[in-house]
Amino acid sequence: GPSPLWLDATGRRLPGPLYPGFDTLGTLEYLRTTGYDHSWFVLTRRIIAREFALSGSEQNPDLTGRDRKAMITSRLGGQVPGPVQAFLDHGEDFVTAGTLPELVSQMNKLTGGDPHLDADRIEEQITARDRDATRPFGKDSQLMAVRGARRYIGDRLIRVARPHALLDPAAGPLIAVRLHVLTRKTLGGLHTDLSSRALGASGEPVPGLYAAGEAAGFGGGGMHGYRSLEGTFLGGCLFSGRIAGRAAAAATA
Numbered sequence: 100g101p102s103p104l105w106l107d108a109t110g111r112r113l114p115g116p117l118y119p120g121f122d123t124l125g126t127l128e129y130l131r132t133t134g135y136d137h138s139w140f141v142l143t144r145r146i147i148a149r150e151f152a153l154s155g156s157e158q159n160p161d162l163t164g165r166d167r168k169a170m171i172t173s174r175l176g177g178q179v180p181g182p183v184q185a186f187l188d189h190g191e192d193f194v195t196a197g198t199l200p201e202l203v204s205q206m207n208k209l210t211g212g213d214p215h216l217d218a219d220r221i222e223e224q225i226t227a228r229d230r231d232a233t234r235p236f237g238k239d240s241q242l243m244a245v246r247g248a249r250r251y252i253g254d255r256l257i258r259v260a261r262p263h264a265l266l267d268p269a270a271g272p273l274i275a276v277r278l279h280v281l282t283r284k285t286l287g288g289l290h291t292d293l294s295s296r297a298l299g300a301s302g303e304p305v306p307g308l309y310a311a312g313e314a315a316g317f318g319g320g321g322m323h324g325y326r327s328l329e330g331t332f333l334g335g336c337l338f339s340g341r342i343a344g345r346a347a348a349a350a351t352a
């Protein structure tokens with residue numbers, strides 16, 4: 100979801116437009132300049148209930164089991180879904196606290212204070228963000244994007260939390276999640292031409308060989324641009340597969 104405040108390992112908010120789910124490559128480039136392998140999401144229970152879901156349909160029993168009651172109580176009713184609650188209870192990268200100083204102290208404990216996070220500096224950034232969350236004319240561009248997402252009814256109902264002050268105790272407790280960089284995509288793959296024909300080292304098509312989907316680098320990089328926008332992978336895979344199928348059929352006709 101788009102609402103957590105994203106801090107680098109030293110406690111500085113990531114610059115726009117590096118918000119959750121926005122620009123994977125840009126965020127990665129930025130995070131690699133900090134000298135640390137981790138960064139932080141700071142959010143509230145209200146945000147985690149609405150915006151955290153485990154990737155993969157089998158991890159969302161209310162959706163896959165078509166369990167309307169569970170869906171209403173969790174996704175609409177503000178309860179944290181079971182699989183997400185399990186991370187809150189047992190996840191080694193999750194910390195929860197009633198107040199910000201307590202939360203920052205737990206974050207420092209988790210990393211052994213390397214680097215030391217300054218609670219006052221984090222509070223300053225959260226307070227600035229919170230002012231824009233509670234007035235309708237705020238200029239915080241992340242909150243503007245959150246409001247934009249909520250103009251779509253599906254997102255407003257079950258995916259994007261209503262903007263609120265992170266320090267509002269009614270939305271709490273506060274949560275911090277330590278994030279690690281991991282490789283989920285290569286954004287590479289076999290070089291192809293516009294007919295999905297695989298190209299050899301010389302740049303010429305290899306006779307009879309086609310490549311599509313992830314194998315051809317279409318899971319993110321490619322038809323939707325190089326910045327790997329979340330949620331656009333499957334389309335490029337299907338589209339390049341269709342082109343490959345048609346080209347192969349035409350070649351054998």
Ligand SMILES: Cc1cc2nc3c(=O)[nH]c(=O)nc-3n(C[C@H](O)[C@H](O)[C@H](O)COP(=O)(O)OP(=O)(O)OC[C@H]3O[C@@H](n4cnc5c(N)ncnc54)[C@H](O)[C@@H]3O)c2cc1C
Nearest residue numbers: 154155311312313314317318319329330331332333334336
């Ligand atoms: C957890 C997760 C969540 C995702 N969420 C989204 C999302 O919300 N939106 C989105 O657009 N995309 C999403 N994606 C990405 C998207 O699902 C993939 O990019 C897409 O499914 C890849 O399709 P593909 O056919 O290219 O490859 P795959 O689906 O990986 O198919 C490759 C197939 O080849 C088979 N195979 C491998 N080796 C061999 C072999 N030697 N012989 C025979 N068969 C073999 C494999 O078993 C597999 O079935 C997600 C991916 C993951 C992992």
